[in-house]
Amino acid sequence: MECVSVIIVTHNTAGLLVECLSRLYESQLDHPLEIYVVDNASTDGTLSLVRRTFPEVKTIVASTNLGFAGGNNLALQQILANIPSGVDRRARGVLLLNSDCFVDVDTVRLTSRFLDDHPEAGVVGPKLVLRDGELDLACRRSFPTPASALFKLSGLARRFPNNSRFARYNLTFLDPDTTAEVDSVVGAYMFVRLAAIDDAGLLDESFFMYGEDLDWAFRIKEHGWKVYYYPEASALHFKGASSSRSSYRLIIEFYRAMYLFQRKHYAPNTFVLLNWLIAAGIFIRGCIALALNLVRPSTSKRVA
Numbered sequence: 001m002e003c004v005s006v007i008i009v010t011h012n013t014a015g016l017l018v019e020c021l022s023r024l025y026e027s028q029l030d031h032p033l034e035i036y037v038v039d040n041a042s043t044d045g046t047l048s049l050v051r052r053t054f055p056e057v058k059t060i061v062a063s064t065n066l067g068f069a070g071g072n073n074l075a076l077q078q079i080l081a082n083i084p085s086g087v088d089r090r091a092r093g094v095l096l097l098n099s100d101c102f103v104d105v106d107t108v109r110l111t112s113r114f115l116d117d118h119p120e121a122g123v124v125g126p127k128l129v130l131r132d133g134e135l136d137l138a139c140r141r142s143f144p145t146p147a148s149a150l151f152k153l154s155g156l157a158r159r160f161p162n163n164s165r166f167a168r169y170n171l172t173f174l175d176p177d178t179t180a181e182v183d184s185v186v187g188a189y190m191f192v193r194l195a196a197i198d199d200a201g202l203l204d205e206s207f208f209m210y211g212e213d214l215d216w217a218f219r220i221k222e223h224g225w226k227v228y229y230y231p232e233a234s235a236l237h238f239k240g241a242s243s244s245r246s247s248y249r250l251i252i253e254f255y256r257a258m259y260l261f262q263r264k265h266y267a268p269n270t271f272v273l274l275n276w277l278i279a280a281g282i283f284i285r286g287c288i289a290l291a292l293n294l295v296r297p298s299t300s301k302r303v304a
Helices: 014-025 046-053 067-082 107-117 146-153 194-200 212-222 244-265 272-295
Strands: 003-010 033-040 058-062 092-097 101-103 121-129 180-182 189-193 226-237
Touching (some): 003 014, 003 067, 003 107, 014 046, 033 046, 033 067, 046 058, 058 067, 067 092, 067 194, 067 212, 092 107, 092 194, 107 121, 107 189, 107 226, 121 194, 146 244, 146 272, 189 194, 189 212, 212 226, 212 244
Parallel strands (some): 003 092, 033 058, 121 226
Antiparallel strands (some): 121 189, 180 226
């Protein structure tokens, strides 16, 4: 990579963001970084804190919370517009990074080198580890086909994690320490080649906080690029660190994103009655998730 542009979208995560940026600036790099922070209408002083602590960071202010896709697109538009003509866009990359994702010193360098060494790769993501040391299952996924979504939502994927059919969604049957071509990595750390963005376009803002990464990877792969999970690089993901207070909204957005993905990518080629059944299943499972969250302790609330 000749240069890596990093985009961090934040909404009221000032403390996490400072740690995220501090880790990023400790990185051992082969190529220069330019960092964009998109403030999605925070009310916790995020913008002033970033400008005071990291004056070299480029800041973009959104007047309302545009969500993950909308916030990232603000920076992507600037990055794409500022690339000089004649630059090899296959040799430039954009890293989407969550404010609750803390990179190791060599994470950016290793994933950058991976794209350099694999010209067919449009996207690469590292191994993400949660605070309890467990693998973040979202860091390597298959697309939520009707079958894989059914196995996940019915609990079969959790019951049979080593079954390549039932556990297709989160690929739990794969060795977490082995590089693999996958359908998608997670937007918490999603390193994308600029030429792949040129082909696929920007993130779809119909998705607010879930599913945008899956949809983007789907469109990138449609243009012939490959997506890789690369565990030689790793990062710590404080997943859910800032979301417990709005867990019900997150549940609604999670199942809404699943419905949008199905409608956009599978419904046109699916029998209409089956589409109705899939939509009904997503709605019912979402209602169950909301009901279960009502009875869970606040420390145990989750999206799915």
